Amino acid sequence: MRDRLWIAAGLVLFVAAITAPFWYRPTPARDLAKLPELALPAKQKQCVAPVSYMRASHMVLLTDWRQQVVRESERKYVAFNGSVYQKSLTATCLGCHNKEQFCDRCHTYAGVSGPYCWNCHNASASRAVAASADTTEPRPEGAHLAENLPAHILAELASRTNQSLPGSRP
């Protein structure tokens, strides 16, 4: 019975330790690595699919396109909003996006060294088009990821950049 204090203290410490991840939430200032600055195309406001889908599943879309073009001779892509695109990485994707300033930056940030698209597909030739269309005006830091971040991080980011973050990206 003389150890009651020690036991209670130990229990409190134990509970505090195992619940630490819940109350010790990450905050951008302390924990968030500097987000990549992606150059977004100036001439186009809408991608071939909603941004949330592209962000999570662009690789699925690209493999589907590859399969359909090469194996099924199906070359036209009807987007969610009815626009028709050519299913082509170099013509359509790189027609707007810049490989170094868009694909590579995010892939490097996320540590995804993976896809070997560029062993065969030619990014260099389309780059001129993308670069000329690109104002390469840097977006507010982290703005491109706004939709997916928790609210308290968004608030922090907003206060850091002194800009209101768009609720949904164009």
Place this chain on the structure above:
Amino acid sequence: MKITRKDFLRLSGLSFLAGGAMEAARAIAGRSSAATESQSTPVAQSVRWGMVVDLRRCQKEKGCTACTDACDAAHNVPRLADPQHQVNWIWTQPYETVFPFIQNGYAEQSDAGIPVPLLCNHCASPPCVHVCPTQATWKRADGIVMMDWHRCIGCRYCMAACPYGSRSFNWVDPRPAIAHINPDFPTRSKGVVEKCNFCEERLANGLKPSCVDACPQKALVFGNLADPNSEPRQLLRQRFAVQREPELGTGPSVYYLV
């Protein structure tokens, strides 16, 4: 009920006979029905792309490499110095090596040594497709023997199977050996097989293959072999034509007017 050994043997023999007869009857019925089915529904192929090469016209332009140049430029085909590393889509070989069966005594001498343009024959029954373990190469409904370089694992079974030598392997990285990269067509990487694709990317846009368009003598005639009124079929009705090694049963889609 008592059964004698004799009755038992007789019964079991009859049962076996009856069972066998039923199997035989079923097999015969099945085969005849299958036969009528295949007769009643012939494979209706509306498009089969093919080419006719007029060697007389081709010969007029001595030393011409227009078809090869156009193809190599369009498809980023590397020009490698080492002959063992060469990548060929459309190329030439001396007449006597292409048509060894025409060499009868002195008959071949007029054509001996003339360069004959060669390309993938886009066979009706392509041996390369039969052996590919990953289905990286397959025959399309329009007769083009297509390749999916994404799927090629570089095993080179297709190269061993192809009797025409139409396929090339990338032993080295081809990019440094391409003078001007055409941005609209991918290059290949080291370790995959490639070959002529009958310019399927141009056919999709309603264009003819680049070699056909490039030929100054119009010696290459491209069209739909399934259409009796197409240009190649009209030529084949008018003149004697040969295929390469037709005895192998591959059914080449490329014909040569000799």
